[in-house]
Amino acid sequence: MKQGFLSILPLAAGAALYGFAFGVLAAQIGFPWWGVALMSGLVHAGSSQIVAVEQFGSHGFVLGAVLAGAALNLRYLGIIASLSEVLRDVPMRLRLLAIHITGDENWALTMARRARDPDIGAAFLIGSGLTMISVWVISTTAGALIGGAIPDLEGYGLGFAFTAAFIAMARAMWRGRQVILPWAITFAATLALVRAGMGPAFAIVLGSLAGVAIATLDRSRRRQDIA
Structure with missing residues (x-):
């Protein structure tokens, strides 16, 4: 578990940047900081959270925002299915925890490492997932707390953070x-x-x-x- 916790830190740094950007965006639209923190902990799906907030900010419809986020999250059906071997011998309570804290970054890193080393498994996935969800909640909450003081995300170069993180994940998944x-x-x-x-x-x-x-x-x- 420690190996996963530490190995994901470079990706976690990138996630912290776009997590902060998401928190700022959500706060400027009108979300309270505690709502952002709760959403990040319970939903824990960065890309769908960003899409949902943008949809809500653009159209003001809660249902449309939920549907947009849910549509983007359909990819997790395939992600979780791909973890069947990794989680096969794991107790149910840990399996549910692993599923909740699995995101794009720690899934991609786990599968890339597992392709080179079959001993990489649930402990690595859970350790890296705990790092990611902790960093995500902290960074999004921080962004929401000071969102009103940052008028232009692009001016700080934060608009590219989300794209950069996905480029890093794609490189790790290249076969x-x-x-x-x-x-x-x-x-x-x-x-x-x-x-x-x-x-x-x-x-x-x-x-x-x-x-x-x-x-x-x-x-x-x-x-x-x-x-």
Whole structure:
């Protein structure tokens, strides 16, 4: 667990930046600091929280914000499914804890490390998850507490923090040329849907599903070639 707790620190630093930016954004829209802290601890899904708050700030509809966040969080169905082997021998209470604190960053790091070392498992996932949720709650709450004093996030360079964190995660998940096609399909489909007028949250979900479908077909083809 200690290994996971420490190994995730570089990614946690990036998460702290966009967590702070999220807290500022939420406060400027009108969310109380304690509401931001509660949301970060209970929802604990950075990208969907940001999308939900932006939707609420743009349109003022709670239901629309919830649906946008939920749509983006559909990817966690695949993430949790991919952890079946990692959590297979873990007691239920720890399994539920692991599922709650699993985010994009610690999942990506755990799977990347596990690909090189099969001994990496639930302890690493939980340790890295505890680091991430602690940093996320603290940074978002801090941003919300002083949000009114920061008028322009872009002026401080914080607008790129969210993108930078996902670039780091993508690099950790790179498996070589065999993933180029699914990644390209995901990117192209998402971009096309956004340009067609679809909301970013739903475009990401559908684009990801397209990429997963291509990856599944490609994996089946390779198995048939081997057989």
